[in-house]
Amino acid sequence: MAGILSLVWFVGSVLITPFLMILLCIVFLASIGKSLGVRRLYVKLLLVIFEFGRANIETAQRNAHKNEDSDEDETCSEDVDPPNNNEQRDQLVKQPNGLKKSNNGYVPNGNSVISRDDKLILVPEPPFTILKKDGELSESKEKYKEYDLSSIFDYLKVGMQDIIEDQVTSRFEAEELKNWNLLIRTNRRYEFISWKLTVMWVCGFFVRYFFLFPLRVTICFFGICWMVVSTAVIGCLPDSPVKRWINAKAYIISFRIMARSLTGLIHFHNKEYKPARGSVCVANHTTPCDVLTLSTDNCYSLIGQSHGGFLGILQRALARASPHIWFERSEVRDRHAVANKLKEHVSNPKNPPILIFPEGTCINNTSVMQFKKGSFEVGSVIYPVAIKYDPKFGDAFWNSSKYSMMQYLYMMMTSWAIVCDVWYLPPMRQNEGETAIDFANRVKSVIAKQGGLVDLVWDGQLKRTKPKKEWRERQQEEFSKRLLN
Template sequence: MAGILSLVWFVGSVLITPFLMILLCIVFLASIGKSLGVRRLYVKLLLVIFEFGRANIETAQRNAHKNEDSDEDETCSEDVDPPNNNEQRDQLVKQPNGLKKSNNGYVPNGNSVISRDDKLILVPEPPFTILKKDGELSESKEKYKEYDLSSIFDYLKVGMQDIIEDQVTSRFEAEELKNWNLLIRTNRRYEFISWKLTVMWVCGFFVRYFFLFPLRVTICFFGVCWLTLCTALVGYVKDGEFKQKLNKYVSVVCFGILSNAISSVITYHNEENKPKSGICVANHTSPIDVLILMCDNCYSLIGQSHGGFLGILQRALARASPHIWFERSEVRDRHAVANKLKEHVSNPKNPPILIFPEGTCINNTSVMQFKKGSFEVGSVIYPVAIKYDPKFGDAFWNSSKYSMMQYLYMMMTSWAIVCDVWYLPPMRQNEGETAIDFANRVKSVIAKQGGLVDLVWDGQLKRTKPKKEWRERQQEEFSKRLLN
């Protein structure tokens, strides 16, 4: 019995000692605001591994294509007639991975079977081109003198495109990667294409689940405890300039420790535009957005009160600095929200308040409609653009599919979270400019800087049906076309 206990103690000390050393190193570096560059070196190594995996996948696909081409040549040499029906022709269409066509509709060039225009036509315009007798195109606006069956063709086309893939639904799904990143979250089964990829995937699996995951859980647990303790102590400090500086230092250090729980590699640009007061608005991908921004600056937050893990963080933060948390019944009271927001920004000593005007998480490929509430206050707006690199880990939180704990589990078992943050010049509302126009102007600036698609749709379509006014507007536009 004593021998078994001694063995358990020895094995435990061997495993725990490195974890404690790494944890102490992380805490020390975060407290002085320094980094050894290990995570950036780790990301560069991952890029080399991903490139090696991509080359192996392409080699395996070429070999598969050659084998199938040779089989087809042998079939043709036996004087077999070519397929005459659609079902037989579809059987000869291959996917990019060299397999036979399946229900997902892939063709050899990687595009879907049904092609659609890149730009969605919300309100189709009358055709501007007609054919001359010699077949050449000429510009001429067709007039709809009376209703014709072809008048609805443009709308039918747009409707079919939206049924296949609309601009809104695709923004609430994980961004598709061009190359496989050795994660198990794929239905292509790339890990079994060749023995080299199989070995790489197995090694990566053990690294992520048996080294990185336990280490990140330990860091997260310590970070939350440290944040709770530090903010509680700051809460006892008398209000004043010293408390503000202490709160900022504690916030940056604690969130810097928590960022190690997802192996974040963050690059901040244009730090001269970093907000010091007023309102900071940013595009929204996940709750990690707050963590990413709080690693570099101290913010006050506004949002709905939560329970569970998020509730612990909210109560901890509220002890040290002013935040605005609403109950579910108060969120719909716009006047109460606006009054508290104006009260906060009116005090220049308060930290800048961080707001995500989209109101829901988008998959970081676009920026959707900004709510106008934060743009009616009359305060200076500091836009911030956040762009994640999905090669190392998908930061998007699909709240309708995954709970917060499931999402954190996926983040901690990914390779890393790599992103860029751009601080944009402060913006003010122009004279005579409405809050909606101001919000759209800020949104377009963020979208342009982050390389995101600027969409006019409301992100709440993720949960609700389109408004009746939108359908009526399309009907009005169609009737105008018939009258022209």
């Protein structure tokens, strides 16, 4: 019995000692904002592995297609006479571009079946003129002089397109990848195409779940403990420049440690435009970790709804050391209360910049949807920030209607890494005579252009609610104009 215990102790010490050394090294480097370059080397190694996997998948698919073609040729040579007429010849012609459809109709590397105009509203077409034989123009004739059955075809086409693939629903699904990243995020069973991919996938599974996951959970626990303890101590200090300086350092250290728990590799650009105190910072929203991503480089005040449980602990901890705006459920819909608290916060130049996500919901890292105008009515300088995640290493998008917060964090911590780019953009002010809606759209277009995202006018809340009545009435009005013309 003593021998077994000594063996267990020896094995445990061999495994735990390196684990603790790695943990302490990561926490220490995160606290001082330094890196040994291990994460960058790790990401480069992943890219090499992904490329190797892509080449193996393509090779396996080519071999499978060759085998299918050879089997078909043998069957045709044994059972079918050579084609002697056009009908038989047409039956043996392959699909265009040499591609063959699978059972579910998918064409590998094919394009989308939807080819749509980017017009959200169908407008009346202008009248046209007819050119006579002598070169003179005849009198103008209205194309839609009276109702015709073909008048509804354009609307039927748009309706069919939106049923198959609308612009809103597709923004709340995981972003499609060009190449497989060895994660279980596919129904094509790529991991079993060849024995090489199987070995790679099994090794990756053990690395992610038996080494990275426990290490990341432990690092995250350290970060949370540091935040709770440091904010409790800072909250006891009197309000002064020293307190604000200490709080900023403790705030950034906390989020840097938690970012290391996701193997976050964040590239910041244009740091000369970093948000200043007493201003508003607005950014596109992909994940709750957007706060973590931005807070590794700057101290922010946060705004949001009060929560209980785990998030409530973090909110109360942050509120001890610096000013944040947390609303009760009864106040969330009170726009005047929100606007007043925002104006009060930005009016004090000593307060950290307040971080706001005007979309109000998470979008799947491909688009920017409608910005709520409330953030742009406070009369403060707006600092736009564009965030773009690299989906090859892990899907950062949080589908809140499908996964809980704990499920989402589990998926993030078992991904390879979180790699993203952050662009600070020049500060913007509302022009004279410009409405808050126009100002919000102008800021949104700047963020979309910098991040390479699609600029959409749709409200992100459509994933939870029905379209507004005025949207339907606008479509009906435009359709009635076409009939009257």
